[in-house]
Amino acid sequence: MSSSYGSLCDDFYLDMYVNTELELPSQRDTILAFFERIQKRFGTMGYFYRREKNEYCLEEDRSGGRYRWVTLETDRISSGVVNPSSFEDAYCQDRLVLELMPYMLCVNHLDIAWLDVVFAMDFDYSGNHDEVIAEALFGQSAFNCLFDLPAAKPICFCPAVVVSLSEDCRTQARISVESKTSVYEPGEKRQANDESISLSFTIRQYPSGAEKFDALKSFGNQCRLAEELMAEKIVPNFVKPLTDVIAQKRLT
Numbered sequence: 001m002s003s004s005y006g007s008l009c010d011d012f013y014l015d016m017y018v019n020t021e022l023e024l025p026s027q028r029d030t031i032l033a034f035f036e037r038i039q040k041r042f043g044t045m046g047y048f049y050r051r052e053k054n055e056y057c058l059e060e061d062r063s064g065g066r067y068r069w070v071t072l073e074t075d076r077i078s079s080g081v082v083n084p085s086s087f088e089d090a091y092c093q094d095r096l097v098l099e100l101m102p103y104m105l106c107v108n109h110l111d112i113a114w115l116d117v118v119f120a121m122d123f124d125y126s127g128n129h130d131e132v133i134a135e136a137l138f139g140q141s142a143f144n145c146l147f148d149l150p151a152a153k154p155i156c157f158c159p160a161v162v163v164s165l166s167e168d169c170r171t172q173a174r175i176s177v178e179s180k181t182s183v184y185e186p187g188e189k190r191q192a193n194d195e196s197i198s199l200s201f202t203i204r205q206y207p208s209g210a211e212k213f214d215a216l217k218s219f220g221n222q223c224r225l226a227e228e229l230m231a232e233k234i235v236p237n238f239v240k241p242l243t244d245v246i247a248q249k250r251l252t
Helices: 002-006 028-041 087-104 129-138 142-148 215-251
Strands: 011-020 047-050 056-059 067-072 076-082 112-124 160-164 171-178 196-205
Touching: 011 087, 028 056, 028 067, 028 087, 067 087, 076 087, 087 215, 112 215, 129 142, 129 196, 129 215, 171 215, 196 215
Parallel strands: none
Antiparallel strands: 011 076, 011 112, 047 056, 056 067, 067 076, 112 196, 160 171, 171 196
16 A cells, blocks of 8 residues: 555655647636546645646645645646555546546547656655665665775766566556765765655556557556556565665664
């Protein structure tokens, strides 16, 4: 359950992204009608605003640390829940977005470029993020030999890997770990770091031209894959090493 993932990190995110081939409708009535339908189902989503580049967002109050959000960009529909109480807490919102987009935004199976399901975690740490990532994820790898060099220390460790999960390469998994510590440049004064190390795990599905793309069916399959791989691969091999190293460094 997502509640148990919350105990492994400082913030847990469960997001969905639908990227489209064509630009989304920009008419005032269409945009407002879509968000009004979302708000009808989730009444606490009362904050509506426009960002730059005509991006529109509807979200809950963020002050409690747990909130929902939905955005419309030029060619992307996004939906997410921060620190959800359960997977289903987020999935029900995502499914509503997928159900509404053909009728209210004119997004059909031909228009979908790809569909992403994303599980993400933030780990608060005020020290050097690159050192944590290098020690946790590269300590037993070939990269570790570089640290034997005189005065060597990690200054840019943001690994990202994409693997195919299907023979046609249309189902893919991406794992990335991002350091927020700035890369050192000679002559610059490094600022104290107070942001989080971010881990993101994405299951992406590209439609096949051989058959009609069923977004809801694909979403269900992607969620299943994401849950399984998070439990079997990501948590023991990425999350646990990161949290262990952070805990050790806080004690020293």
